[in-house]
Amino acid sequence: MKISDLPNIISRLFFVPKCAVCNTRLPLSHPDGVLCPICRLRYENEKTVTCPVCASVLGECLCLPPDMPKSAAHKMVKLVSYHPGAEDASADMIFALKHHATTDLLRFFADELALRLLPVVNGKEHFVVTYPPRGRKALRHDGYDHAASLASALGRRLHLPALSLFRRRYAGQQKKLSRTARLAAARAGYTLRRNASVKGKRVILVDDICTTGATLTALAKHLRASGAREIVFAVIAVTSARA
Numbered sequence: 547m548k549i550s551d552l553p554n555i556i557s558r559l560f561f562v563p564k565c566a567v568c569n570t571r572l573p574l575s576h577p578d579g580v581l582c583p584i585c586r587l588r589y590e591n592e593k594t595v596t597c598p599v600c601a602s603v604l605g606e607c608l609c610l611p612p613d614m615p616k617s618a619a620h621k622m623v624k625l626v627s628y629h630p631g632a633e634d635a636s637a638d639m640i641f642a643l644k645h646h647a648t649t650d651l652l653r654f655f656a657d658e659l660a661l662r663l664l665p666v667v668n669g670k671e672h673f674v675v676t677y678p679p680r681g682r683k684a685l686r687h688d689g690y691d692h693a694a695s696l697a698s699a700l701g702r703r704l705h706l707p708a709l710s711l712f713r714r715r716y717a718g719q720q721k722k723l724s725r726t727a728r729l730a731a732a733r734a735g736y737t738l739r740r741n742a743s744v745k746g747k748r749v750i751l752v753d754d755i756c757t758t759g760a761t762l763t764a765l766a767k768h769l770r771a772s773g774a775r776e777i778v779f780a781v782i783a784v785t786s787a788r789a
């Protein structure tokens with residue numbers, strides 16, 4: 547043992563799991579190791595928001611968001627809706643997932659999404675899982691690609707290959723563009739890897755939040771153009787304006 551290992555060893559001995567949202571210590575006999583009972587209730591409650599299209603709860607609907615072209619994908623699995631600026635438990639969880647490499651949260655969301663995806667993939671062959679890779683700047687900032695980690699965790703749960711199908715290319719800022727220009731920029735911002743074979747595959751495209759949908763729509767276009775037969779989006783949250 548080296549003396550430099552000591553802080554690490556001590557912290558492991560005294561490590562107490564804390565709630566990912568409110569940071570209180572979790573009870574010892576805790577089922578998921580991620581949320582305290584109160585934040586868990588808040589999160590479960592946030593899952594009961596209804597979809598504006600099919601009127602079932604978000605956690606059960608498979609619709610694409612109303613402003614996304616119907617042809618973008620066959621289905622979209624989502625867990626919650628995300629309101630910028632609101633004090634939702636799920637928003638804090640997504641923030642933590644994005645910026646800190648928290649394996650417990652990763653496991654939590656992978657379990658949640660896998661549960662929703664099981665009936666979608668059940669009985670069908672040739673499914674693979676993939677993700678939109680982060681840009682270099684975001685990677686430098688956060689030190690890891692949470693969408694990539696989510697995709698591999700999801701792949702393990704569903705017994706499906708998790709593949710890195712896309713490469714990122716810098717295509718300018720997206721924010722000030724019109725919708726059409728944003729879609730074009732998003733499409734140009736990614737390319738399929740040269741060795742990516744998607745012909746005849748059913749592809750689950752996983753990401754944390756679907757905001758404008760431009761990225762997912764653009765990646766789906768690449769996939770379809772290369773012969774993918776089914777495309778399913780799987781996100782933790784869809785952004786929606788506060789009613």
Ligand SMILES: [Zn+2]
Nearest residue numbers: 565568582585
């Ligand atoms: Zn809590």
Ligand SMILES: [Zn+2]
Nearest residue numbers: 597600607609
């Ligand atoms: Zn719906």
